[in-house]
Amino acid sequence: MRALCWNGVNDLRVETVPDPGIVNPHDVILRVTSSTTCGSDLHFIDGYIPTMRAGDVIGHEFMGEVVETGPEVRNIKKGDRVVVPSFICCGQCWFCQHDLWSLCDNTNPNAELQEPLLGGTTAGIYGYTHAFGGYAGAHAQYVRVPYGDIDCFKVPDGLRDEQVLFLSDAAPTGYMGADFCVTPGATVAVWGCGGVGLMAQRSAYLLGAERVIAIDRFPERLAAAREHCGSETIDYSSVDSVLDTLKEMTGGRGPDACIDAVGMEAHGTSLMAKYDVVKQALRLQTDRGEALREAIMAIRKGGTLSILGVYGVMDKFPIGVIMNKGLTVKTAQQHGQKYMSRLLDHARKGELDASFLATHTFSLEDAPRGYDMFKNKQDGILRAVFRPN
Amino acid sequence: MFVFRGYTEVIHMNGSTVNRFASAAVGTSAILLGLRQVGRTRVLSVAAGTGLLAYGALAKPPHRQPVSLEPLAITRVITVGKPRDELFRMWRDPQVMSDLFGDVLQVSREGEGRIRLHMSLPGRREITWTSRLVEQGQGSSLLWRTDPGAAVPHEMFIRFRDAHPAEWGTEVTLGISPLSNDRVTKALVRLTDSVDEAMLTKVLRRFKSLVETGEMPTLSHNPAGRHRAIAAA
Numbered sequence: 108m109r110a111l112c113w114n115g116v117n118d119l120r121v122e123t124v125p126d127p128g129i130v131n132p133h134d135v136i137l138r139v140t141s142s143t144t145c146g147s148d149l150h151f152i153d154g155y156i157p158t159m160r161a162g163d164v165i166g167h168e169f170m171g172e173v174v175e176t177g178p179e180v181r182n183i184k185k186g187d188r189v190v191v192p193s194f195i196c197c198g199q200c201w202f203c204q205h206d207l208w209s210l211c212d213n214t215n216p217n218a219e220l221q222e223p224l225l226g227g228t229t230a231g232i233y234g235y236t237h238a239f240g241g242y243a244g245a246h247a248q249y250v251r252v253p254y255g256d257i258d259c260f261k262v263p264d265g266l267r268d269e270q271v272l273f274l275s276d277a278a279p280t281g282y283m284g285a286d287f288c289v290t291p292g293a294t295v296a297v298w299g300c301g302g303v304g305l306m307a308q309r310s311a312y313l314l315g316a317e318r319v320i321a322i323d324r325f326p327e328r329l330a331a332a333r334e335h336c337g338s339e340t341i342d343y344s345s346v347d348s349v350l351d352t353l354k355e356m357t358g359g360r361g362p363d364a365c366i367d368a369v370g371m372e373a374h375g376t377s378l379m380a381k382y383d384v385v386k387q388a389l390r391l392q393t394d395r396g397e398a399l400r401e402a403i404m405a406i407r408k409g410g411t412l413s414i415l416g417v418y419g420v421m422d423k424f425p426i427g428v429i430m431n432k433g434l435t436v437k438t439a440q441q442h443g444q445k446y447m448s449r450l451l452d453h454a455r456k457g458e459l460d461a462s463f464l465a466t467h468t469f470s471l472e473d474a475p476r477g478y479d480m481f482k483n484k485q486d487g488i489l490r491a492v493f494r495p496n
Numbered sequence: 497m498f499v500f501r502g503y504t505e506v507i508h509m510n511g512s513t514v515n516r517f518a519s520a521a522v523g524t525s526a527i528l529l530g531l532r533q534v535g536r537t538r539v540l541s542v543a544a545g546t547g548l549l550a551y552g553a554l555a556k557p558p559h560r561q562p563v564s565l566e567p568l569a570i571t572r573v574i575t576v577g578k579p580r581d582e583l584f585r586m587w588r589d590p591q592v593m594s595d596l597f598g599d600v601l602q603v604s605r606e607g608e609g610r611i612r613l614h615m616s617l618p619g620r621r622e623i624t625w626t627s628r629l630v631e632q633g634q635g636s637s638l639l640w641r642t643d644p645g646a647a648v649p650h651e652m653f654i655r656f657r658d659a660h661p662a663e664w665g666t667e668v669t670l671g672i673s674p675l676s677n678d679r680v681t682k683a684l685v686r687l688t689d690s691v692d693e694a695m696l697t698k699v700l701r702r703f704k705s706l707v708e709t710g711e712m713p714t715l716s717h718n719p720a721g722r723h724r725a726i727a728a729a
Binding site for chain 1: 663
């Protein structure tokens with residue numbers, strides 16, 4: 108089959124690789140109908156997350172049609188159209204049983220690579236480094252899905268691929284971020300208007316927020332936040348201070364809740380942001396944490412901070428501010444299996460239509476160009492969608 | 497999963513059989529003689545005799561070889577969401593052991609209570625040894641010891657303990673311990689401990705996945721661009 112492979116820093120190529128097959132009894136093989144780029148892919152494409160190997164098939168946000176099932180698969184059958192959360196979960200361990208799906212204990216075959224770095228392990232992910240499992244990704248014609256009964260969700264009739272595809276990762280991540288911190292009537296500030304940030308904004312309203320303020324610098328993304336999510340917006344590159352602007356907008360209190368949907372490659376205008384750029388370029392740290400620090404400073408006393416951005420081992424993390432302001436911090440990789448039924452229901456009712464993220468569509472053969480445009484934010488791209496078949 | 501290196505030292509009163517009998521005899525004589533004395537001599541003789549008699553009676557006999565050397569043991573522990581008895585039964589099955597050790601070690605039954613282990617080493621070298629099940633606490637522990645002639649005499653043990661709260665299942669500790677503490681062995685342990693720890697971790701994780709889900713996570717037949725390059729080479 109054809110698949111998009113990572114061959115080194117900023118070196119993506121479409122190659123012919125072996126087809127996947129049923130290996131374990133709960134496996135399912137999907138013919139991928141749609142897959143999409145994710146901002147978190149850029150971190151390992153840029154070389155900031157270790158344990159990639161040349162030839163790895165990438166891509167973790169996808170949907171497709173079931174073409175083969177293992178002997179122990181009961182609820183999913185050949186021909187089903189399904190969407191799959193990006194984290195692979197067994198459904199049986201203590202963590203899955205307690206709705207902490209991305210912490211699944213049984214799906215990372217390379218746990219020994221991750222444990223020394225994290226002091227624990229996450230679930231495996233498709234196409235996202237060997238420390239996170241080493242599984243082949245979904246920018247391919249076919250993909251093997253372990254634990255098909257647990258991780259494949261049937262798509263209700265009447266929904267197009269574009270309406271469902273982002274329920275694989277961007278939507279549940281954003282929804283979880285809002286679920287962590289939104290209380291009825293709250294004012295919520297969201298850093299980042301990429302796929303996850305936009306989904307967090309829309310989800311915040313669905314969960315009862317009265318007001319959502321989005322922070323970014325790209326006009327087309329800020330426009331999407333206004334038009335598709337109903338957010339107020341701040342272009343951080345055109346104001347003197349995001350903190351002062353937020354104070355002004357909230358009567359001097361600050362937002363009740365803040366969501367960081369940016370992660371380790373944040374841009375900023377402060378001296379600290381410049382310092383981060385230099386230090387990261389010299390490989391003296393893994394993260395540029397400007398957005399996260401700003402969120403911690405902006406949030407009102409006693410508020411809740413929700414971290415969705417991907418980080419390594421960050422320095423200059425203002426824990427003293429968190430302590431003195433009495434903040435609550437909640438964070439996780441996405442627990443997609445917890446939210447999927449709810450999200451499909453929102454999509455079916457038209458309450459959450461993520462199809463506006465699919466601004467650009469490419470064939471699989473053209474995927475390297477799609478990633479290049481996505482990385483450089485060309486032509487107003489929000490997400491590049493691939494059609495592998 | 498937690499890492500635990502068994503560095504606990506236990507101080508025993510060790511003594512040879514001859515020493516213990518001699519001490520007991522001299523001690524008894526000292527007490528009897530002391531009782532015939534008066535004053536300070538009587539007190540000192542009885543006290544010294546009591547000490548020697550106590551040493552003779554209470555000192556532990558010397559260890560029989562081979563003996564596991566806990567200070568050099570490498571152990572890993574994991575919590576498995578199943579009852580202790582079920583896990584204990586599974587670990588007695590050589591086929592399960594072979595599946596768990598995967599490509600590192602092949603395990604087969606070699607008669608009652610004995611297993612044969614086969615390991616492939618880099619450079620197409622191979623070693624084989626047999627181990628005997630020498631201890632089993634019902635539902636709580638198993639210990640295999642290599643038979644004489646093994647290239648690296650050692651013990652492998654697994655212990656099961658109920659987790660608290662009970663919903664977590666069972667805490668399982670897997671360890672290996674050499675049967676010698678000479679300099680060469682110590683150096684070998686230091687050289688290989690990170691490899692051994694990684695192997696024990698992997699085995700325990702595979703065991704947990706197998707009993708909790710019925711399968712072990714695997715990357716076999718995992719599509720990648722490098723397969724073609726490897727085949728061409």
